[in-house]
Amino acid sequence: MLHATGYNKALSSHSTTSRNFIVHTSSVESSVSTSSRRVSRDGNVSGQFWVDSTCIDCDLCRRMSPSFTRAGDGSVVSKQPSSKEQRIDALQALLSCPTSSIHAEKADKAELKFAQRGLPKLVPGCSHIYHCG
Ligand code: SF4
Numbered sequence: 001m002l003h004a005t006g007y008n009k010a011l012s013s014h015s016t017t018s019r020n021f022i023v024h025t026s027s028v029e030s031s032v033s034t035s036s037r038r039v040s041r042d043g044n045v046s047g048q049f050w051v052d053s054t055c056i057d058c059d060l061c062r063r064m065s066p067s068f069t070r071a072g073d074g075s076v077v078s079k080q081p082s083s084k085e086q087r088i089d090a091l092q093a094l095l096s097c098p099t100s101s102i103h104a105e106k107a108d109k110a111e112l113k114f115a116q117r118g119l120p121k122l123v124p125g126c127s128h129i130y131h132c133g
Contacts, residue, residue: 038103043071047080048105049090055101061093063123064131068093075101091115096133 044050049067055074062068062075067090069078081087092115094102119133 041071041074041076043076043078045077045080047077048107049077049080049094050103051075051077052101052103054099056099058098060096060098060131061102064093064096064121065089087111088115088118092119092121092131092133095119096131 038052038054040050041053041055051061051068051074053074057070057074059070059075062070065081065086067077067079067081067086068075070076071078077090081090088111090102091104091107091112094104095112095116096119116133120130121133123129123131
């Protein structure tokens with residue numbers, strides 16, 4: 001199993017320029033050991049993606065992917081991605097989560113790099129505002 005911190009370690013020192021933005025995935029690495037807090041939140045549906053109890057309810061993942069919804073004081077995976085496009089959306093949310101609270105099973109480095117290359121991503125309905133990841 002990998003989670004955002006693991007992904008970012010796998011992608012550390014990798015940066016890419018897109019649309020005049022620079023994405024440094026290593027900048028969101030956590031240096032704090034939080035393994036004891038990495039338990040699944042109530043409400044996650046079973047499947048590859050899940051949100052842990054460190055979620056701070058910032059709303060970012062819910063704006064980036066239809067797989068996430070609000071439940072109580074945070075996000076959960078209410079619907080597992082059912083297409084490649086939805087899976088990439090969920091992986092971009094994983095890469096963007098400020099607390100590395102989103103986890104995914106069976107994601108490989110190539111898939112993560114593909115998802116990363118899609119960032120920054122236009123906010124739906126906006127012409128000049130981006131999710132930066
Ligand atoms: S992006 Fe992370 S911290 Fe923000 S609501 Fe989603 S899981 Fe919680």
